Amino acid sequence: MSKRCGMVNGFPDCIFTGVFHFPGEGKLKREGAASCSFCCCTGGGSAPAENRLEKTWQSLRREGRTALMPFIMSGDPSLEATREHVLKAVEAGTDIVELGVPSSDALADGPVVQDAAGRALAAGVTPQKVLEMVAQLRQETEVPLVLMCYYNQLLQAGEGGFIREIRKSGGDGLIVPDLPLEESDGLRRAAAEESLSFITMVTPLSGLARSRQIAGAGSGFLYCVSVAGVTGARRNIPVEALEMLKTLREITSLPLALGFGISSPQQAREAAGYADGVIVGSALIRGMEGKSRNERLEFIETFLASLRSALGPG
Amino acid sequence: MLPDSRGYYGPYGGRYVPETLIPALNELTGVFQREINRREFLQELDYYLKEYAGRPTPLYYARNLSRRYPGLKVYLKREDLTHTGAHKINNTLGQGLLARRGGKKRLIAETGAGQHGVAAATVAALLEMEAVVYMGAEDMRRQAPNVQRMNLLGAEVRQVRAGSATLKEATSEAIRDWVASSDYSHYLLGSVSGPHPYPLMVRTFQKVIGEETRRQLQQQEGRLPGAMVACVGGGSNAAGLFYPFLEDEEVELYGVEAAGLGLSGVEHAATLNKGRAGVLHGTRSYLLQDEWGQVSPVHSVSAGLDYPGVGPEHAYLKDIGRVTYEAVSDEEALRAFRLLCRCEGIIPALESSHALAYLEKLSSSFLTSSSRVSSEIPVVVCLSGRGDKDLGTVSSYEEERGGENE
Numbered sequence: 001m002s003k004r005c006g007m008v009n010g011f012p013d014c015i016f017t018g019v020f021h022f023p024g025e026g027k028l029k030r031e032g033a034a035s036c037s038f039c040c041c042t043g044g045g046s047a048p049a050e051n052r053l054e055k056t057w058q059s060l061r062r063e064g065r066t067a068l069m070p071f072i073m074s075g076d077p078s079l080e081a082t083r084e085h086v087l088k089a090v091e092a093g094t095d096i097v098e099l100g101v102p103s104s105d106a107l108a109d110g111p112v113v114q115d116a117a118g119r120a121l122a123a124g125v126t127p128q129k130v131l132e133m134v135a136q137l138r139q140e141t142e143v144p145l146v147l148m149c150y151y152n153q154l155l156q157a158g159e160g161g162f163i164r165e166i167r168k169s170g171g172d173g174l175i176v177p178d179l180p181l182e183e184s185d186g187l188r189r190a191a192a193e194e195s196l197s198f199i200t201m202v203t204p205l206s207g208l209a210r211s212r213q214i215a216g217a218g219s220g221f222l223y224c225v226s227v228a229g230v231t232g233a234r235r236n237i238p239v240e241a242l243e244m245l246k247t248l249r250e251i252t253s254l255p256l257a258l259g260f261g262i263s264s265p266q267q268a269r270e271a272a273g274y275a276d277g278v279i280v281g282s283a284l285i286r287g288m289e290g291k292s293r294n295e296r297l298e299f300i301e302t303f304l305a306s307l308r309s310a311l312g313p314g
Numbered sequence: 315m316l317p318d319s320r321g322y323y324g325p326y327g328g329r330y331v332p333e334t335l336i337p338a339l340n341e342l343t344g345v346f347q348r349e350i351n352r353r354e355f356l357q358e359l360d361y362y363l364k365e366y367a368g369r370p371t372p373l374y375y376a377r378n379l380s381r382r383y384p385g386l387k388v389y390l391k392r393e394d395l396t397h398t399g400a401h402k403i404n405n406t407l408g409q410g411l412l413a414r415r416g417g418k419k420r421l422i423a424e425t426g427a428g429q430h431g432v433a434a435a436t437v438a439a440l441l442e443m444e445a446v447v448y449m450g451a452e453d454m455r456r457q458a459p460n461v462q463r464m465n466l467l468g469a470e471v472r473q474v475r476a477g478s479a480t481l482k483e484a485t486s487e488a489i490r491d492w493v494a495s496s497d498y499s500h501y502l503l504g505s506v507s508g509p510h511p512y513p514l515m516v517r518t519f520q521k522v523i524g525e526e527t528r529r530q531l532q533q534q535e536g537r538l539p540g541a542m543v544a545c546v547g548g549g550s551n552a553a554g555l556f557y558p559f560l561e562d563e564e565v566e567l568y569g570v571e572a573a574g575l576g577l578s579g580v581e582h583a584a585t586l587n588k589g590r591a592g593v594l595h596g597t598r599s600y601l602l603q604d605e606w607g608q609v610s611p612v613h614s615v616s617a618g619l620d621y622p623g624v625g626p627e628h629a630y631l632k633d634i635g636r637v638t639y640e641a642v643s644d645e646e647a648l649r650a651f652r653l654l655c656r657c658e659g660i661i662p663a664l665e666s667s668h669a670l671a672y673l674e675k676l677s678s679s680f681l682t683s684s685s686r687v688s689s690e691i692p693v694v695v696c697l698s699g700r701g702d703k704d705l706g707t708v709s710s711y712e713e714e715r716g717g718e719n720e
Contacts, residue, residue: 104477104608105594107489108332114476126606151330152593156607178593180336182320183328205337205496214333228334229494 052144053172053197053220056095057255057276066272066311067095069257070304071148071281073116074099075125079133081293083140088300090143093308096257098175098279101130101149108177110232112282115289127157131169138170146173146199146220151183160190173197173220181214188217199223202248204240211244215252221277222254226261233283234261237270245274265310272311280307316630321510324633326626329509331489331596338496343511345416350518355411362407363522366440367397369404371523373530373694378657380690383677387690389539390697391527393551394662400699401523401551402433402504408519410437413500420444420499424488426453426481426547427618427665428460429699430504435469437502445469448487450479453617460703478611481547481621485595505548506625509596513553513625520554527694528558540691541566541676544698545668546586546639547619549628551698560636569628570672572614573641581613584641585624586632599626615644615707616664618699646671648711651701663699664707670695 060067070089074082086097102120106113127149134145147166154162154176166174174196179187181200191198197220202211205228215222226241227234241258248256258271259279271278287303288296321327329339349355363369371392380388393401406423413421421438423445425431431447438445447469454461454473464471477483485503492501506513506520531539542559544552546569559565574582582588585600592601594609602610602622614620631637642650647664650671654662662670673695680691701708 105482105486107486107596108334108493110490118476121608128606152601152603152607152609154607155591155593156603156605177332178330178596180329180331180333182336183330201333203334205334207337210337225332225334227494228496230490 051172051195052142053096053146056144057221060095060276065313066275067255067257067277068093068304068308068311069096069098069259069277069279070094070284071098071100071259071279073113073120073285074101074130074133075120075123076102076116076285077119078123079125079129081296083133083137084293084297085300086137086143087140088297089304090141092301092304094143094304096144096146096277098146098148098281099130099134101127101147101153103150103153105152106150108230110230110282112233112286113231116285127153127162131165131171134166134171135169144172145170146175146197147171148175148177151176151179154187159187163187163190163194163196167194167196171196173199175199175201175223177201181210181217184217192219197221201225202244203228204238204244208247208251211248212251215248215254218254221257222248222252223279224248224256224258224275226258229260231260231282233263233286237262237267242274265306268307269310278307278311316627317510317514321514323513323627323630325591326597326599326629327510327513328598329596330593330598331509332493334493335489335496335509338492339509339511342416342500345412346511346515349412349415355415359408359411362411363404367403367407368395369522370526370530371395373527373534375534376658379654382653382657383673385680385690386673386677387692388673389531389534389692389694390660391523391555391694393523393696393698394660394666394700398429398433398436399702400429400433400663401520401554401696402430402699403436404522404554405504405516405519405550406430406433406437406502409500409502409515410441410443413502414441414443416500418443418498418500420446420495421502422488422491422495422499423447423502423504424481424484425449425460425504426484426620427616427663428453428457428464428703429618429663431469431471432460432463432467434502434504435464435467438469439467446491447471448474448484448491450481450484451475452479453481453484456617456707457703458706480617482594482609482623489595505550506553506627507548507595507597507599507623513597513627516550517553517557517627520550521557523551523554523696524556524558527555531692531694535692537692538562538565539694540680541568542694542696543568543570543669543672543676544696545570545619545665546624546628547572547583547621547665548623549625551696553625553627555694555696556631556637560631567637568672568676569637569639570668571639571641572616572619572647572668573643574613574615576643577641580610582641583612583614583619583621585622586628586639587641589622589624591629594623597623597626599629600624600632615647615711616668616704618663618665619668640672640675642668642671644711646674648708651704651708660697661701662697663701664704666696666698667701669698
């Protein structure tokens with residue numbers, strides 16, 4: 001992975017903190033923000049302890065490992081179950097957890113994630129309750145927790161105010177799948193102020209110039225969508241996805257996480273040759289559907305362990 | 315002129331969609347902006363609107379109906395007389411021709427009442443394109459004749475069972491299809507909602523309603539209307555009727571939403587009256603939603619108005635006070651439906667019946683306003699569609715009512 005400060009490529013903000021600083025200047029422009037230790041910048045001191053996402057990528061890099069990143073829907077079938085699922089996933093070698101906040105109108109999601117959101121909503125899950133669970137999890141694990149939340153839920157929960165609450169509860173990052181670059185300025189700024197990673201999404205259709213902008217706007221990692229389509233297990237990783245990863249490697253120093261459609265150890269292994277992290281969602285949710293508590297935990301353990309060994313040791 | 319280059323009408327509009335769709339929306343915006351200024355395209359569209367869809371539609375002075383409303387001279391803009399029986403064909407012809415010029419082979423559409431689905435299927439057959447129409451299971455039941463029509467026209471109707479199984483879910487499914495197929499498919503959205511450029515594009519293809527009305531009323535009355543009334547679900551017929559009159563401040567504009575079983579409860583679809591700002595289906599506008607931003611279930615006897623969102627320009631026009639948005643109940647709409655059948659020999663769509671029902675309130679407000687009583691005031695109601703598709707709904711409603719009375 002090439003390690004260059006985002007600024008060298010003309011990006012305005014530090015790739016991890018989203019805060020503007022000059023590469024190699026040795027001093028961050030804003031007091032108290034994490035240094036850009038992932039880039040060529042000589043940095044402004046060590047990263048704060050709470051920047052788990054950054055620390056995780058650093059150690060993954062050092063050890064030459066690919067991140068295992070399961071997507072878990074909060075509240076499917078209950079928030080207590082989700083807490084157990086996350087802890088079990090960590091045991092099974094998870095590096096970063098993506099936590100879904102349920103939405104009734106998830107435009108980027110296929111039927112499996114939609115159904116999971118439907119079960120969570122039926123169980124009365126709200127964004128506030130998800131954050132309460134995050135706070136509880138934070139007492140039990142140091143695994144980076146990244147929330148995936150559709151924009152209307154954020155908007156109604158108060159945008160900037162909600163971002164502060166995410167940070168306070170111990171969340172590390174935010175993905176908003178229906179908020180494209182053009183609409184994201186305000187939220188991105190609010191996230192940067194709270195040192196919350198704002199993860200942007202790029203697809204094989206985005207094109208070079210746009211991909212560059214999207215990477216420049218994001219922090220934490222770059223979410224690389226493998227296909228033009230919604231979430232859901234697919235048989236193969238398309239050639240375009242691997243091509244996209246190669247191109248992105250040239251234009252950004254952000255870690256690249258590949259998601260949408262990855263469901264098997266074989267696909268994970270293939271992706272690991274190009275990506276820094278592999279996101280698995282629908283296949284995990286489907287394997288737990290309609291199962292008892294013990295069966296679900298057992299499935300998480302065996303399924304994630306199989307992915308873990310495909311990606312290299314945990 | 316609104317929208318701005320990012321598709322905003324004040325704080326409303328924009329593009330709240332997954333990244334995958336942004337290149338497709340940029341491409342569509344490019345094709346639209348190029349073609350809409352080309353004489354060749356406009357002539358082609360004019361040709362089909364005239365020779366195929368039967369435009370211009372009459373602006374009919376409803377003499378018998380007017381007698382019921384002292385002070386008003388009611389004119390009906392007869393969109394129900396277009397081919398396929400609703401204003402939806404104006405937009406599907408425009409977008410269909412645009413899609414063909416953009417090199418797309420397949421049309422995706424959502425439909426509630428089925429009128430937009432039929433109009434999309436019709437244009438697909440005409441332009442020799444493939445059509446897939448998403449429709450809620452509940453709407454397929456309520457609007458069975460339109461499902462048959464779409465099948466006859468060669469479209470594939472895909473049933474959507476999620477959620478309330480109506481227009482909202484059908485729209486989400488149509489968008490998901492487009493996320494995966496935008497390189498060869500055009501998403502033919504039927505209303506002035508959705509991400510930019512849809513609200514602008516659909517308004518542009520529907521404004522023929524208002525432009526004709528203006529010309530026709532000038533010929534018949536030699537003046538502008540005192541007021542205009544149109545029903546609002548997503549709001550496309552209202553946008554088309556109102557747009558050419560927005561600058562004429564003396565023309566009062568009324569959009570009529572579905573109050574369903576009443577605005578005091580939850581069984582209505584009166585987004586502008588009871589909703590608040592939110593994001594649904596790619597646009598920021600008024601939205602019926604709970605405290606946490608989950609979209610509320612809605613109700614209207616009319617499938618075409620049964621939608622929790624509304625076009626962003628209507629949200630803006632409400633906020634600046636240019637258009638007054640009112641709501642009419644199922645009961646009032648059905649009464650207006652029967653009245654028009656009996657006194658004018660015209661069977662209106664239940665959607666349009668909401669606009670007709672508002673004449674009652676309009677007439678009394680015009681009467682009490684003393685400055686206006688000196689002469690009869692021409693009022694235009696958009697008769698956006700015909701009611702053949704609603705006969706089943708009307709008769710089952712009456713059976714239920716009859717049962718209660720016994």
